[in-house]
Amino acid sequence: MDAQVLPHRQRFSVDNNATGWAELVERLHALPIAAVGIEPSGGYERGIIRILLAAGxxxxxxxxxxxxxxxxxxxxxxxNDxxxxxxxxxYVSIMPTRVVQRVATAERLAEVVTMRRQLCDExxxxxxxxxxxxDAILRRLNKRRLxxxxxxxxxxxxxxxxxxxxxVILAQRYELLTSMRGVGPTLAFTLIALLPELGQMxxxxxxxxxxxxxxxxxxxKLKGHRCIYGGRMPVRNILYMAALSAARYNPALKVFHNRLAAINKKPKVIIVAVMRKMITTLNAMVRDNAAWQPRAA
Structure with missing residues (x-):
């Protein structure tokens, strides 16, 4: 694992294991470090992040x-590395970045949510x-796999x-999120695990x-179509499915959906608007620690 320290451009490498992490912490503590940047690598970064946070x-x-x-x-x-x-x-020295906040329970939840998503995709x-x-044998095999x-x-x-x-904290967050009609367990678990910033932005x-x-x-003079881009796809995908249901069964969101349909908005534009309404409302609910109120939509 390669490291570089600014502004003196000190470079060194350590093994990407417990021994190397301990060496990294020791060397960083000897320097005036304001922040440590880590590039995610499919979950392999979790161990070193835990060690760095534990070291203050x-x-x-x-x-x-x-x-x-x-x-x-x-x-x-x-x-290259x-x-x-x-x-x-x-990047860390120039660009605005968010501080990582470690919550052990939320980390375990994120791990299970990720595995569940992979199984659903499969x-x-x-x-x-x-x-x-x-082929009859292949049909039976697929049936067993499913x-x-x-x-x-x-x-x-x-x-x-x-x-x-x-x-207790996660349970309260879960009850708060699911108070909105259309937010089921899958979306609530996903938001808790993969969107910890909810309520803070x-x-x-x-x-x-x-x-x-x-x-x-x-x-x-060109006025192109407005498009959504980027963001956390796993959260957005689950929110999309929830919005399809909420647009039909949540009274306030149904009115919102029908109002957009009445002015001939495209179906996908409407559902994205419902998704945005849902996530911004949930954000306000978490921020204010207030359960769903129909007038909020």
Whole structure:
């Protein structure tokens, strides 16, 4: 694991294991460190982040996509570990970043939510394949696989409920979120695990973080279509499914949906607007610690 310390551009490497992490903490404590930047690597970064936070260091998790954009803006096209360490250090020193807040229970919840999403994706893939399978043995095999995946997903749903019920703060957050009609267990668990910033940001910021902010596409006299872009796709995907239900069964959101339909907005534009309304309302509910009120939509 490569590290670079600014402004003196000190470089060193440590092993990416417990021994190396301890060495890293020791070396960082000997320096005037304001913040430590970490690039996510599919969950492999969790161990070092826990160690750094336990050592009292301020940690910033850097979005890999933004880091690459930062590199290109600097005219840097090459990519290697030493160069990444330099870019991360420069990014943290220049760009605004959020401090990582570790909540052990939320970390466990995020791990289970991620596994559940992977199993659901696998279930959809096999289900789609099964529709075109003709061989009898393959059909039986796919049927068993689908049954196993369904059972595993149900098991993880129970595990998610257990984790939340065992933590008073998370249980209160869960009850608050599910007070909105249309927010079921899956969306509530996902928001708690993958959107810890909920309630701490403005409505525009939380919409952008989920990828529901309409961005301009204009140039001169050209007025392009507003498009959403980026954000946390796992959260947005679950929110999309919840919005489809809420637009039909949540009275306030149904009125909102129908009002947009009456002025001939496109169906996908309408559902994205419902998603944005849901997440900004949930953000306000968490911020104010107030349960759902129909007039809020």
């Amino acid at each position: 260091l301020s940690v910033r998790r850097i979005n890999p996509s933004k880091l690459r954009q930062f590199a290109r803006a600097r005219g840097i096209l090459a990519k 030493r160069l990444d360490a330099q870019l991360i250090a420069e 279930h959809v893939t096999i289900e789609n394949q099964a529709a075109h399978v003709e 049954a196993r995946l369904k059972a595993d997903i149900h098991l993880l749903d129970k595990r998610l409920a257990e984790i939340v019920a065992a933590d 403005s409505r525009k910021q939380i919409a952008a973080l989920v990828g529901l902010a309409p961005y301009d596409f204009d140039s001169g």
